[in-house]
Amino acid sequence: MIDRFGLGGVALHRMEQGDRVAELFGVKYPLVQAGMIWCSGWELASAVSNAGGLGIIGAGSMYPEILRAHIRKCKAATHRPFAVNVPMLYPNIEEHMAVIQEEGVPIVFTSAGNPAAWTGRLKAAGITVVHVVSSVKFARKAEDAGVDAVVAEGFEAGGHNGREETTTLVLIPMVRDAVRIPVIAAGGIADGRAMLAAMVLGADGVQIGSRFVCSVESSAHAAFKQRVAEAGEGETLLTLKELAPVRLLRNKFFTDVQQAYASGAKTDDLKALLGRARAKRGMFEGDLEEGELEIGQVSGRINDILPAATIVENILREYREALEQSRSRIWQGQ
Numbered sequence: 001m002i003d004r005f006g007l008g009g010v011a012l013h014r015m016e017q018g019d020r021v022a023e024l025f026g027v028k029y030p031l032v033q034a035g036m037i038w039c040s041g042w043e044l045a046s047a048v049s050n051a052g053g054l055g056i057i058g059a060g061s062m063y064p065e066i067l068r069a070h071i072r073k074c075k076a077a078t079h080r081p082f083a084v085n086v087p088m089l090y091p092n093i094e095e096h097m098a099v100i101q102e103e104g105v106p107i108v109f110t111s112a113g114n115p116a117a118w119t120g121r122l123k124a125a126g127i128t129v130v131h132v133v134s135s136v137k138f139a140r141k142a143e144d145a146g147v148d149a150v151v152a153e154g155f156e157a158g159g160h161n162g163r164e165e166t167t168t169l170v171l172i173p174m175v176r177d178a179v180r181i182p183v184i185a186a187g188g189i190a191d192g193r194a195m196l197a198a199m200v201l202g203a204d205g206v207q208i209g210s211r212f213v214c215s216v217e218s219s220a221h222a223a224f225k226q227r228v229a230e231a232g233e234g235e236t237l238l239t240l241k242e243l244a245p246v247r248l249l250r251n252k253f254f255t256d257v258q259q260a261y262a263s264g265a266k267t268d269d270l271k272a273l274l275g276r277a278r279a280k281r282g283m284f285e286g287d288l289e290e291g292e293l294e295i296g297q298v299s300g301r302i303n304d305i306l307p308a309a310t311i312v313e314n315i316l317r318e319y320r321e322a323l324e325q326s327r328s329r330i331w332q333g334q
């Protein structure tokens, strides 16, 4: 952390919220593009980093040598910092972490696992480490493990989700009050208004996923992007809690899961129904019926597919407008 004011720990409290995250990552805006399996390869990550945010390569869907290729392409496409997200459930995590260190990736976001497992080793290699959490308990655990920041991800988020179902509105102030490290809000944020709201709740920055699935540079299949852009209110639901809670768009696969529940399916039946590579089938291969379509609740507010740089610009413009409007529109408490 840069001590801009020469005041040690006090400086942290004087520094503006967004500055803590932007300075931690060496980027212009406190805006992070989420690492998402099948959707965020090098093209999206480099486009977001070039636009002033922090782009993330989602390693969960990549074999180690594919990850290496994406990191190399990302380095060639941007001179700005970028990160790699590694879900800790990943089967070849040792190989992923070796690739990340060999390729000199400056920042790693870990998720879906114990932060104590890798934080020390990554920090010793000079890597900035952020862990994704969905509760205060895990935020504290991540801070104790020595991470540089946490992403606090609420119930609205797509893909894997917390078992407690805590919404972003409830989670952010609770995590803010529980830890001293920077807090990056996620879940339900796709525009500048929501970004401002998250900052008012105490976040130091935001992580945005679904909005970037509907970007030109996302590696999601064109049919999945179009489906997300067309999705309306109430079209995603959290399911498969016995395996790993996941938020999905309604489709034939989702209906099959619901019917399995209705007929009293056990965990093993659900596992068999899920099978293997359903997420790839839906999000990467564009099978909108049989595939698993992971996306956030906020997909109901996303209606177009735009270049990543335009998405970043729009969010920043909306943020500034919302901030300005809040001075005249919002009740002043008198």
Ligand code: NDP
Pocket: 036, 037, 038, 039, 040, 041, 042, 043, 058, 059, 060, 061, 062, 063, 066, 069, 070, 073, 219, 220
């Ligand atoms: P290519 O289109 O040549 O793809 C390079 C490799 O990356 C291909 O094997 C491609 O799979 C795979 N690939 C692309 N995007 C993803 C993704 N999001 N998740 C998993 N695999 C992905 O050029 P790229 O540089 O765009 O991609 C290089 C490789 O990276 C591709 O093989 C691609 O499949 C893979 N890739 C993997 C991503 C992932 O998240 N796992 C994301 C983006 C690319 P394929 O040959 O089937 O197209």
Ligand code: NDP
Pocket: 035, 037, 060, 061, 062, 063, 064, 087, 088, 089, 090, 091, 092, 111, 112, 158, 159, 160, 275, 276, 277, 278, 279, 280, 294
């Ligand atoms: P599945 O078991 O259904 O399928 C594995 C998929 O990952 C396949 O499509 C496979 O590609 C690809 N893959 C990439 N690397 C490997 C590897 N080393 N060994 C086996 N498969 C690999 O898993 P999911 O698709 O549900 O999840 C894949 C990963 O993504 C997991 O690590 C999971 O924890 C993570 N994940 C993270 C989410 C998040 O929100 N952070 C959400 C969902 C999953 P191929 O078919 O080409 O072999």
